[in-house]
Amino acid sequence: MAPPKVRSVPLGQPLFWLSAGWRDLRTSPIASLAYGLLFAAVGDVITIFAWYRGHLFIAATSGFLLIAPLLAGGLYEISRRREKGLSTTFFGSLAAGRRNMGELAKLGLLLAVIGLTWERVSTLLFALLAPHIPADLLILLAEAPKYPEHRDLLFIWLISGGVLATLNFAITVVSVPLLLDRQIDFVTAMRTSLRAVDANLRVMIIWAAIVATLTVLSFVTLFFGLIVFMPLIGHASWHAYRDLVE
Numbered sequence: 001m002a003p004p005k006v007r008s009v010p011l012g013q014p015l016f017w018l019s020a021g022w023r024d025l026r027t028s029p030i031a032s033l034a035y036g037l038l039f040a041a042v043g044d045v046i047t048i049f050a051w052y053r054g055h056l057f058i059a060a061t062s063g064f065l066l067i068a069p070l071l072a073g074g075l076y077e078i079s080r081r082r083e084k085g086l087s088t089t090f091f092g093s094l095a096a097g098r099r100n101m102g103e104l105a106k107l108g109l110l111l112a113v114i115g116l117t118w119e120r121v122s123t124l125l126f127a128l129l130a131p132h133i134p135a136d137l138l139i140l141l142a143e144a145p146k147y148p149e150h151r152d153l154l155f156i157w158l159i160s161g162g163v164l165a166t167l168n169f170a171i172t173v174v175s176v177p178l179l180l181d182r183q184i185d186f187v188t189a190m191r192t193s194l195r196a197v198d199a200n201l202r203v204m205i206i207w208a209a210i211v212a213t214l215t216v217l218s219f220v221t222l223f224f225g226l227i228v229f230m231p232l233i234g235h236a237s238w239h240a241y242r243d244l245v246e
Contacts, residue, residue: 003188004178005246006196013243014207014236021236024079025228031090035075035234036227039068043223058122062161063115065215068230069172070108073097075234076177076241083242100179103186107175110186111168118164122157129153169208170197177241196244207240 025032046060077096081088097104126133126140130153133139140157144150174196175189197204211233218225 003195004182004184004192006174006192006199006244007246008199009203009243011203011206013203014210014240017207017236017239017243018210018232020239021079021232021234024082024235024238025231027082028078028088031078031088031093032075032231032235033227034090035072036230039071039230040218040223040226043218043226047222058119062118062122063112066115066118066165066168067108067111069168069176069237070104070111072230072234072237073104073176073180075231076180076238079235079238080177080181096180100183103184103189104176104179107172107179107186107189111172114164114168118161121160121164125153125157125160129156166208169211170194170204173197173204173207173237174241174244177238178245181241192245200244 042064043061046064073096074090074093077093078088080096081093130140130143130150133143133150140150140154144154171190171193174193175186178184178189178192179186214225214229214233218229
């Protein structure tokens, strides 16, 4: 099968994706917000059990966010069915994962490897650059104003995390909805995602900034913001896929 073709879209298209995502959320509020509640609950459970274990908190929250595009498959299904004029329920949307399950599992395994890599890189950075403090981001933030070497560690840590987050975004922004929508292998789906990003670099930077901002807002509200923001991002991501891939 020939790889899907990608389109170039206008610079302001992310605002259209958000608007379309909001319409999907309003049309199927119960099913959509159920996903938001589930994500918020998982985030709060992570916070409760890992807040005072800095290393575990970093690994758990990072891993959770890295696989979030895959976990949002049900939201893509809600938008897909609405596009066809069909209604759906929360449990009905879960059936989306049965389509192309093998390739979705392979992509999920790759995302898990990226998450594990970040956890190992984070641990190594602390061990090399600040061996006298635990691998705890909260402690590092408290220590950074006092010691220049800790500021260097914080800078390197943020750059390293940003590189992996950018890679994760680039390979999933189109690939996950593509795998749910068509019978295609995960390598072709990731290559299509990378080509879509390359063809719309400025648009993708804006879209990534919007997603990052909504994610940060979810963090500062102790994940309760995910109740609305996660469904909104998920539905909007489906419309991004439909615009970017022919």
